Amino acid sequence: MNQSKRYLDIVRDIRDMIRHENIKPGDRIPSERELAETMQVGRSTLREALRSLELLGLIETRRGEGTFLSDHRNHKLVEVLSTFVLQDNQSHEDVWETRLLHEVAAIQAICQNEAASQMRVWESLRLRLKDESFMREDFVRELMVLSGNRLSLKIWFLLKQYSGDPYSGTVSFDEIDRMNNILTAIEQQDSETAVREFKAWSEWLQKERIRNGNDS
Amino acid sequence: MNQSKRYLDIVRDIRDMIRHENIKPGDRIPSERELAETMQVGRSTLREALRSLELLGLIETRRGEGTFLSDHRNHKLVEVLSTFVLQDNQSHEDVWETRLLHEVAAIQAICQNEAASQMRVWESLRLRLKDESFMREDFVRELMVLSGNRLSLKIWFLLKQYSGDPYSGTVSFDEIDRMNNILTAIEQQDSETAVREFKAWSEWLQKERIRNGNDS
DNA sequence: TTTTTGAAAGTGGTCTGGCCACTCATATCC
DNA sequence: GGATATGAGTGGCCAGACCACTTTCAAAAA
Numbered sequence: 001m002n003q004s005k006r007y008l009d010i011v012r013d014i015r016d017m018i019r020h021e022n023i024k025p026g027d028r029i030p031s032e033r034e035l036a037e038t039m040q041v042g043r044s045t046l047r048e049a050l051r052s053l054e055l056l057g058l059i060e061t062r063r064g065e066g067t068f069l070s071d072h073r074n075h076k077l078v079e080v081l082s083t084f085v086l087q088d089n090q091s092h093e094d095v096w097e098t099r100l101l102h103e104v105a106a107i108q109a110i111c112q113n114e115a116a117s118q119m120r121v122w123e124s125l126r127l128r129l130k131d132e133s134f135m136r137e138d139f140v141r142e143l144m145v146l147s148g149n150r151l152s153l154k155i156w157f158l159l160k161q162y163s164g165d166p167y168s169g170t171v172s173f174d175e176i177d178r179m180n181n182i183l184t185a186i187e188q189q190d191s192e193t194a195v196r197e198f199k200a201w202s203e204w205l206q207k208e209r210i211r212n213g214n215d216s
Numbered sequence: 217m218n219q220s221k222r223y224l225d226i227v228r229d230i231r232d233m234i235r236h237e238n239i240k241p242g243d244r245i246p247s248e249r250e251l252a253e254t255m256q257v258g259r260s261t262l263r264e265a266l267r268s269l270e271l272l273g274l275i276e277t278r279r280g281e282g283t284f285l286s287d288h289r290n291h292k293l294v295e296v297l298s299t300f301v302l303q304d305n306q307s308h309e310d311v312w313e314t315r316l317l318h319e320v321a322a323i324q325a326i327c328q329n330e331a332a333s334q335m336r337v338w339e340s341l342r343l344r345l346k347d348e349s350f351m352r353e354d355f356v357r358e359l360m361v362l363s364g365n366r367l368s369l370k371i372w373f374l375l376k377q378y379s380g381d382p383y384s385g386t387v388s389f390d391e392i393d394r395m396n397n398i399l400t401a402i403e404q405q406d407s408e409t410a411v412r413e414f415k416a417w418s419e420w421l422q423k424e425r426i427r428n429g430n431d432s
Numbered sequence: 433t434t435t436t437t438g439a440a441a442g443t444g445g446t447c448t449g450g451c452c453a454c455t456c457a458t459a460t461c462c
Numbered sequence: 463g464g465a466t467a468t469g470a471g472t473g474g475c476c477a478g479a480c481c482a483c484t485t486t487c488a489a490a491a492a
Contacts, residue, residue: 031471031472031473032472032473033471033472033473047473047474047475050473061472061473061474062472062473063472063473063474064471064472064473065471065472065473066471066472066473067472067473
């Protein structure tokens with residue numbers, strides 16, 4: 001049964017504790033010494049579990065203060081895995097494709113939703129486009145949110161980081177037209193065009209990144 | 217700069233070591249005591265790094281034998297993240313939609329791949345369809361595999377479990393026609409029809425399950 | 433000689449206790 | 463009242479010690 005691998009039990013226990021005690025992101029969890037005692041394990045073993053969770057971005061530790069539940073946004077996991085795994089071109093491509101897959105699906109979902117295509121959001125988005133500080137990521141995230149699938153949004157968020165933040169940076173002048181085209185197609189519920197325009201922008205962006213050598 | 221978080225340095229060091237020494241999946245890496253000494257850190261600190269990597273599935277440890285590099289392609293990204301991405305009772309519907317999303321994307325990917333549509337696989341699939349023991353899941357999994365996106369396959373596998381194994385059971389007589397239609401459309405690279413037929417089958421299946429009360 | 437046995441070395445798994453650096457709230461001093 | 467010192471609590475790290483397990487290989491038994 002549970003021979004060896006005690007720290008895995010702890011990982012599970014901590015996760016359960018977080019659920020049952022209704023600990024929310026930002027909240028503090030008991031100290032290492034306290035947890036070690038209540039779970040009847042040595043502190044070093046407990047730390048192995050905590051460090052693992054930290055590397056995953058599930059918790060955040062601040063020396064002198066304590067351990068806090070992270071709002072799972074900034075996953076170090078991403079960096080770690082990418083440096084280990086992404087030597088393999090296939091993996092890199094898979095991540096890229098899977099992310100795109102979620103984005104396209106989001107656009108299609110929005111187009112199929114009558115209500116969504118009539119929202120005021122589009123108007124305000126067009127305005128924000130012209131703002132100098134408007135990030136590419138803001139645009140795509142907005143689409144993901146509007147799709148209404150929160151799970152897909154979460155997965156997308158991870159994949160985005162995992163593929164080296166493809167949407168970093170602000171929207172350039174050239175891109176405003178592209179985005180307006182996408183928005184127009186969505187408003188007209190023209191799923192096909194919207195997707196085509198989006199993919200075109202995505203590919204253009206990728207080439208741009210390679211040209212600028214931002215493909216770290 | 218690197219104040220605190222020594223174990224993160226170790227993670228990086230281990231990665232570099234693996235690269236420079238050309239250690240391949242399955243190979244053994246130095247023992248904990250040995251690594252601790254060469255890296256000038258305590259063994260417990262080093263273990264924190266190793267346990268983190270192990271949780272991610274990047275290394276594998278066997279008591280009494282040693283620590284081994286595992287195949288990077290088997291990283292536990294999806295498994296590990298699922299425990300908290302899917303934690304809060306995400307609406308059943310989101311899971312369902314997201315799974316479908318991956319399936320549809322797989323079909324589209326296959327249709328766009330000239331080589332895939334000409335494979336002998338389809339012929340053998342048609343034969344296996346008639347087998348009484350052919351499971352619905354076998355059919356869909358085959359599609360997911362053939363899409364070539366391993367990450368998507370992994371995500372799909374999890375989502376499938378979380379949505380109550382929607383493809384349990386063997387293929388009924390009525391369904392053979394549906395599946396043949398899907399296969400034909402794929403062979404003709406008719407993405408639209410293939411997806412439409414697939415969605416139709418999926419919806420039919422869902423209703424069938426509800427009728428039989430298998431919606432646990 | 434061949435087979436069996438068992439002791440030793442090496443490994444990961446775990447615990448204890450300790451020290452350090454840091455944060456924060458409190459009490460103290462000016 | 464405001465600045466300062468102090469102490470409790472926290473995570474970061476380490477050394478040393480067992481334990482359980484695997485492999486190895488030489489000694490003992492066949």
